[in-house]
Amino acid sequence: MFEHKRRAGALTALAVGVALLATGCAVDSGSEGGSDGGSGDSANLAITFLPKNLGNPYFDTSSTGAKEAIDEFGGTFAEVGPAEATPDAQVSYINTLTQQGVGAIAVSANDPEAICDALNEARDANVKVVTFDSDTNADCRDVFINQADAEGIAKVQVDLVADQIGGAGEIAILSASANATNQNAWIEMMEEYLASDYPDITLVETVYGDDDDQTSFDKTAALLQTHPELKGIISPTTVGISAAARYLSTSDYKGKVALTGLGTPNQMREYVEDGTVTAFALWNPADLGYLAAYASKALIEGDITGAEGDSFEAGKLGDYEVGADGVVLLGDPFEFNADNIGDFDF
C-alpha cells in the first residue's frame, strides 16, 4: 500500500519535473534578447544564492556569511532554493534567475550533471556562475569555492590531537567504513604527516565504526580497553566523533583521553560544554558563503575570469588566487572550541 503511494508520488514528481524542464527551456529560448538588458551596466551586483535546499541550518549559516559580504560591497543579496535537495529541483530556479538577469548565481549543486545545461544557458546570458560547497562539472561554472582540501583536513586534525595530548603518546583513529574514499585519503595523509612532524606520537590502531552509532560506540570502548596507554582519538567523520564523544562523556576516560576530528557544532555542543572534547574542526560555512559572494563580485566586475592564476580580494578573509580547474580554496578548516561554539548553529 505504502509502496504504491510512494511510487505514485515519485511518478508525479517526475512528471512535474519533466514539465518544468520543458517549459523552462521553451521560455528560455524565446527570451534571449531580453536577458542582456540587466547586465548592460558596468556592474550588476545582484547576487542570488541557490543552496541545495532551504531550511537547512548549514546553508542558513553560509547565507549569513554571503549577506555580510554583499552588504559590505553594496550589492543586492537574495536567496532562493527548493524545499527538497533533489537532483533536478534547482533547474527551474536557475532558469528563472537567468530570465531575471541577475549578476551572478552562487549555487551548491545537488547534482554535478543535472543542472549543467541550465547553468550554461545562464552563462550564455552573461550571468556569472559560482559553485560552492558542492561542485558541478568544471565546464558548467566559472569558479568553484572549495571548502577544504584533503591535506588541510588531515593536517588540522593531527595538529589538534597533538596539541591536546602534549605532542607525545599513543593515538588511534575511529573512521567511517573501511572503504570510505575520503576518510581513507585523509588517514593516509595523517599517517605521513605524523611520521614527518610528530615522531613521538604513535598511531596504534585504525578502527572502522561504519558511520553507525552502535558500532562506533563499541569500537571506541574496545579501543579504550585494548590500549590502556591511549591518549587521544581522531575521528574524521561526524557520526564517529559524536558517538565516541557520547561514549567518552559517560566513561571513566572522560577528560583523560582526548577526542578530536570532524564534527558539526550542534552535534558536538553537549560534549564541548561538558568538557569531553576540547576542540574539533570543520570548515566554517559562513566563511564559505562570504568568499563565494566576493568571488561573484570579482567575476561580475571582470577582475577574474576563472582562469588559473587570477587573484581577487575577499574582504576580511584577505586575498585569494584561483587554482587549477577554476577552484578557489577557502583555506584551512576552522577550529571549533568552547569559546566560539556558541556563535554557530548548524
Added chain:
Amino acid sequence: MTAPAIERSAATKRLRSVGAAREFGILLALVLVVLAATIANPNFLFSADGWRDLLLTPAILVLVAIGQAIVIITRNVDLSVGSILGLSAYLTGRLFVDLQGIPIIVVFVIAVGFGALLGLVNGALVAFAKVPAMVITLGTLYAYRGINVLWTGSDRINASDLPKSFLALGTGQILYIPILTIIALVVLIAAAWFMKNTRGGREFYAIGSDPAAAELYGLRVTRRLLIAFALSGALSGLAGVLYAARYGTISSQAGAGWELDAVGAAVIGGVAITGGVGSVWGAAIGAVLLLTINRALPILGIPDFWQRAVVGALIIGAIVLDRVLAVRAKRRLIEAREEDR
C-alpha cells in the same frame, strides 16, 4: 482447554529438557566469550565501564529480539523492526524539541503507542491480506524508512536537543545495573511469563506449529496475529526511545539493519524460523551473545576486517550445533516413545 489433562510421559519431560538445553547451550557460549575476553583483557569485565557495557549494550536489542521472537513463534517474521525503531527514536527527539518540558514518561507512552500502531499496520496487512509476512514487512521496512527520511531529511537530533535527565537514563545505573538493562529485564520476565502461562501466549505457539489446525480448532488467528505484530511494534517503539536516550544522536538512518540482528538473535537463541518452537529467553540470550561477540572480538585482537567473518562463522556454528542437538534429541525422543509403548 477442554481436552483432558494429558499425563506427562517421559517423552514430554525430555521435550522440555531439550528446550532448556538449547538455551543453556547459548548461555554457555556467552559465558565462554566473556571468559575469553576477560582473560585477554581483565578490563572487559572488571572495570566499571566494562561491566556497564556488558549489561548495557545488549539491552536495546534484547527488547527488539523479544518482539521478533513472538512474531517468529507464530510462523511469521517482522523485518520492519529496525525502521519502526528509527521512526520512534526520531519521534522521541522531535517530541522533546517541539514540546519543551514534556514529561519523559509521556514520551515513553507516545513512542510505544506509535510503535504498536506501526506494528498493527503490519499485522493487519499480514492477517487480512494473507500475504506472507516476509513480503509485507519487507515492504514496510522500506516504507517506514522512507517516511523517516522524508520527515528527517538531512536534519538530525543532537544530544544538546535532549533533556539531561533523559540522556542520564541512557547511561545511568541503579546498584551497578544500568537502567536500560533493568527495563529490558522487566519486559523480558513479563513476556516470558505471558508466553509460558497465559492462554494467549500458548495460542501463539499453537498457531506457529500448525496455522491451519489452529484455525480449524477455532483459535482466533487473525486477532492473535494482530497482537503479535503490535507487540513487536510496541517493543521496537520502546527500543527507539531507549536508543535516543543512549546514543543522543538520531539521524534518519537510526536502527538501519537492526532487523537482521533481531532475527539473528532469535534464531541463535533457538527460536525456530518455521514457528512454534523457542522462547523469548532464548532470543534475549541470543541478542546478548550476538552483541557481546561483537564487542569481544576487537578486544581479543582480531583485526577489523575479519570480525564480521568471525561473527558469521559463529552464527552458522551456533545454528549447526543447535541443529545437531535437536536431531539427536529428536532421535532420543522417538526412542523414549517406543519404550513408553
